[in-house]
Amino acid sequence: MLLELKEIKKSFGQVRVLKGVSFTLEAGKVLGLVGENGAGKSTLMNILGGIHKPSSGEVFLEGKAFAPQGPTVSLNSGIALIHQELNLFPNLTVFENLFVKNFPRKSVAGIKLIDRRAAIFRAKELLEQVGLDIEPDRIVESLSPAQRQLLEIAKALSSSPRIIIFDEPTTALTRHESRRLFSLINDLRSNGIGMIYISHNLEDVISLSDDIAVLRDGEFINGYTKGGGYSLGSIIRDMVGRDMDQFFPDRDNIPRTDHLLEVKNLGMAPIVNGVSFVAKKGEVLGFYGLVGAGRSEVARCIYGLDSFEYGEVLWNGMRVKTLNPAAWISRGVAFLTEDRREEGLLLDQSIEKNVALASLGSFASAFLRRIKRKDINSAAKKKAEATRVKCDSFDGQATSTLSGGNQQKIVLAKWLLTDPKLLILDEPTKGIDVGAKHDIYELVNELVGNGSSVLLISSELEELLGMCDRILVMNRGRISAEFAKDVFNREAILESALHVMEEAIGA
Amino acid sequence: MIAQLKEHYQKSDNSILYLCVLYYIVMSFITPGFFSLGNNWNLLFNLMPLVIVSIGQTCVMLTGGIDLSITSTIALSSVVGASFMSSDSGLGFNPSVSTFIGIGVMLVVGAAIGLVNGVAVTKLGMPAFMVTLTTMMFFSGFAVWLTESQNIYNLPDSFLRISSMSMRDVPIPVVAALGVMLIAYFILNTTVIGEWIYAVGLNVKVARISGVNVDGTIISCYVFCGVCAALGAVLYTSRLETGSPIMGQNILLDVIGAVVIGGTSLFGGKGKVKWTLFGVLFISLLDNGLNLIGLSYFLIMIVKGLVILFAAILNVLKERPSLAS
Numbered sequence: 001m002l003l004e005l006k007e008i009k010k011s012f013g014q015v016r017v018l019k020g021v022s023f024t025l026e027a028g029k030v031l032g033l034v035g036e037n038g039a040g041k042s043t044l045m046n047i048l049g050g051i052h053k054p055s056s057g058e059v060f061l062e063g064k065a066f067a068p069q070g071p072t073v074s075l076n077s078g079i080a081l082i083h084q085e086l087n088l089f090p091n092l093t094v095f096e097n098l099f100v101k102n103f104p105r106k107s108v109a110g111i112k113l114i115d116r117r118a119a120i121f122r123a124k125e126l127l128e129q130v131g132l133d134i135e136p137d138r139i140v141e142s143l144s145p146a147q148r149q150l151l152e153i154a155k156a157l158s159s160s161p162r163i164i165i166f167d168e169p170t171t172a173l174t175r176h177e178s179r180r181l182f183s184l185i186n187d188l189r190s191n192g193i194g195m196i197y198i199s200h201n202l203e204d205v206i207s208l209s210d211d212i213a214v215l216r217d218g219e220f221i222n223g224y225t226k227g228g229g230y231s232l233g234s235i236i237r238d239m240v241g242r243d244m245d246q247f248f249p250d251r252d253n254i255p256r257t258d259h260l261l262e263v264k265n266l267g268m269a270p271i272v273n274g275v276s277f278v279a280k281k282g283e284v285l286g287f288y289g290l291v292g293a294g295r296s297e298v299a300r301c302i303y304g305l306d307s308f309e310y311g312e313v314l315w316n317g318m319r320v321k322t323l324n325p326a327a328w329i330s331r332g333v334a335f336l337t338e339d340r341r342e343e344g345l346l347l348d349q350s351i352e353k354n355v356a357l358a359s360l361g362s363f364a365s366a367f368l369r370r371i372k373r374k375d376i377n378s379a380a381k382k383k384a385e386a387t388r389v390k391c392d393s394f395d396g397q398a399t400s401t402l403s404g405g406n407q408q409k410i411v412l413a414k415w416l417l418t419d420p421k422l423l424i425l426d427e428p429t430k431g432i433d434v435g436a437k438h439d440i441y442e443l444v445n446e447l448v449g450n451g452s453s454v455l456l457i458s459s460e461l462e463e464l465l466g467m468c469d470r471i472l473v474m475n476r477g478r479i480s481a482e483f484a485k486d487v488f489n490r491e492a493i494l495e496s497a498l499h500v501m502e503e504a505i506g507a
Numbered sequence: 508m509i510a511q512l513k514e515h516y517q518k519s520d521n522s523i524l525y526l527c528v529l530y531y532i533v534m535s536f537i538t539p540g541f542f543s544l545g546n547n548w549n550l551l552f553n554l555m556p557l558v559i560v561s562i563g564q565t566c567v568m569l570t571g572g573i574d575l576s577i578t579s580t581i582a583l584s585s586v587v588g589a590s591f592m593s594s595d596s597g598l599g600f601n602p603s604v605s606t607f608i609g610i611g612v613m614l615v616v617g618a619a620i621g622l623v624n625g626v627a628v629t630k631l632g633m634p635a636f637m638v639t640l641t642t643m644m645f646f647s648g649f650a651v652w653l654t655e656s657q658n659i660y661n662l663p664d665s666f667l668r669i670s671s672m673s674m675r676d677v678p679i680p681v682v683a684a685l686g687v688m689l690i691a692y693f694i695l696n697t698t699v700i701g702e703w704i705y706a707v708g709l710n711v712k713v714a715r716i717s718g719v720n721v722d723g724t725i726i727s728c729y730v731f732c733g734v735c736a737a738l739g740a741v742l743y744t745s746r747l748e749t750g751s752p753i754m755g756q757n758i759l760l761d762v763i764g765a766v767v768i769g770g771t772s773l774f775g776g777k778g779k780v781k782w783t784l785f786g787v788l789f790i791s792l793l794d795n796g797l798n799l800i801g802l803s804y805f806l807i808m809i810v811k812g813l814v815i816l817f818a819a820i821l822n823v824l825k826e827r828p829s830l831a832s
Contacts, residue, residue, distance in 0.1 A: 303716075305715075305716065325715055325716050325717070325718050326718040326719070326720055328718075329717075329718035330718075335716060337716060342710075342712060342713075343712045343713055343716055344713060344716075345710075345713060346706060346709045346710055346713055346714075346776075347709075347710075348709055348776065348777070349705075349706075349709060353702070356702075357702070357706055357713075357714075357717045357719070358717040358718050360699045360702055360703070361699060361718070364698070364699045368698060369698050369699040369700065370697050370698055371697060371698060371699060371702065373697075414717065
């Protein structure tokens with residue numbers, strides 16, 4: 001047995017995060033670890049990685065008791081942790097990042113120096129192993145998110161680990177890159193390395209894992225073995241603790257014909273090249289495309305976060321001149337950006353303050369702009385509760401202590417409190433669990449049911465197919481195709497996202 | 508008992524105040540003349556302008572900025588205001604009118620320098636440290652050049668009385684400092700712009716996307732800070748009975764030290780009016796006590812440095828989240 005966990009318990013203060021979790025991992029096997037956000041997966045991994053100490057319980061590494069005193073001890077014992085939030089130094093080069101802990105040394109006249117040449121040589125090997133075709137002296141800042149993810153994996157391999165823990169490795173990767181990662185995982189498996197694979201993408205977990213462990217609320221709920229007979233449905237039921245008969249909730253309103261937002265020939269070379277589209281009232285309009293196709297950039301240009309070179313934006317048929325967030329909010333447009341930690345939340349602030357932030361103006365007196373504290377606090381609390389956020393306190397708990405799905409709900413609650421006529425969502429369910437996803441879909445439907453519109457930017461085709469009235473596909477800064485709900489066609493959508501276009505097809 | 512005290516200390520944000528009280532009691536016993544009416548008044552009058560200037564600085568630091576130009580603001584307001592009021596200037600206003608004009612001009616100078624700082628930080632996107640370092644050099648040089656390095660005397664009596672006059676038995680400097688603290692407290696805790704100041708300091712990107720008028724918020728803070736510095740200049744000028752181009756030169760580090768010791772974060776988003784008051788109290792007590800012991804200027808600097816370091820360590824220890832086990 002490579003790794004064995006026995007009755008691991010962990011509490012932070014009063015909060016019990018792990019309530020006695022046991023499982024085992026064998027050499028040359030992949031253990032899939034699934035559960036909702038806040039189920040305790042990350043805490044468990046941090047215990048193995050030497051970042052936290054368990055409150056009680058034991059870990060055995062190759063039969064010997066293992067209680068790491070810190071991350072370095074874990075790493076030296078052969079456990080490599082690949083975090084969800086990447087731990088790279090963006091200002092350093094690729095090879096410097098790879099060897100930041102253990103640079104190859106050479107001795108010149110008795111003085112130990114860094115051996116650059118050896119480092120670069122070894123870096124090339126590692127990069128090749130993960131299929132990353134970049135020069136070792138590139139600055140990490142200039143790499144795409146996918147390249148950084150692969151670099152992080154190369155870094156883990158550089159310590160020749162016996163156990164590798166992947167925490168959501170594919171969120172930044174395209175399908176093609178994910179497939180390459182999976183074949184790498186299969187290679188590692190045949191080399192006898194044991195792996196723990198954490199992901200919300202259950203299809204991936206099922207196809208990769210030899211065993212699957214399901215956690216819920218800090219407890220081990222169920223374990224499955226390959227060939228032991230299980231289905232996606234049974235795993236989801238174990239994770240959520242209830243049946244979810246329909247993953248994408250129904251919505252029966254029909255979009256109206258009047259235009260709410262109209263964008264004409266918007267461009268910012270080379271990322272956005274002449275984009276035109278119309279969002280109707282009461283419509284969920286989806287944007288699909290590969291990472292880098294320009295979807296987020298279109299939204300950011302419209303909202304005034306990035307500048308653009310040409311094009312115009314019409315709101316309710318009128319040309320809009322001032323494009324900035326404050327002006328859009330007063331028109332009733334909200335924008336949930338992709339990066340919730342950097343652009344969505346004040347991480348040190350309470351839930352209440354975060355939810356209130358975008359609506360302060362509408363809860364202030366005309367004279368001296370005094371905030372009506374009671375009104376805004378109760379309104380914020382109500383919105384937060386409507387999103388079914390799980391938290392200890394609305395006014396005393398910093399949002400940094402919440403799990404990803406709950407953080408996203410807080411950002412969403414902030415925007416819902418502004419009572420938007422148009423809500424722009426950029427990857428709203430990235431890296432969050434099934435239950436929270438479902439809650440978010442229901443909130444979107446409720447909003448649209450009340451006559452508002454939604455622009456939904458997503459890399460998950462399933463999500464767009466389940467939620468949208470219309471899907472626009474972007475490819476290299478252009479809209480390459482449009483699909484209406486009754487003619488959604490998975491293959492055609494994928495094709496128009498992937499294919500290199502000879503000519504732009506105007507919408 | 509000890510454990511309870513310790514827990515209270517851990518939770519409370521008044522730790523600097525406790526240090527002040529402790530220091531005050533200890534010094535009263537060991538230093539002759541520390542606990543005397545005269546010294547207490549002296550302390551109070553030194554404290555008030557410093558409180559006013561530090562409150563302004565707190566607002567700027569809450570946005571994640573810093574204003575190094577406060578000392579030059581004090582100097583320039585002092586000489587410009589004094590030259591309007593001085594009977595040597597030959598403007599020939601009636602004394603009480605010229606007092607009003609003088610104070611008005613001083614506040615306008617402060618606001619103008621704050622505006623320059625704020626606009627450079629927001630619209631030109633320059634780092635606050637660079638902007639205010641250069642405005643500090645420029646305006647302090649300007650003040651010396653304007654006056655040819657001479658002090659300005661013969662200010663009207665009505666102006667000089669400001670530092671000694673009382674309003675219902677409360678000295679005017681105390682009234683002014685209380686007023687500034689109340690205004691700052693009101694703005695920071697009850698108004699939209701107060702929430703915006705904290706939001707900008709915590710995360711500019713989040714604030715902007717959430718509809719906060721980031722530039723306006725930051726500029727307002729610099730203008731407020733400039734006006735506070737000018738108000739400090741009014742009190743200093745009145746008490747010294749001169750407009751001086753080198754006024755306030757030594758207080759920059761005291762002000763920033765006081766704000767930071769109070770607990771306001773250098774990175775923005777965290778800080779309170781109350782904290783800054785405690786910080787200023789601490790620095791002033793320290794200065795005053797060490798002076799009375801009769802230490803040399805250099806020894807005072809050494810002790811002050813050590814004590815501030817000690818206070819900062821206490822603060823950091825308190826801040827560090829206890830490692831859950």
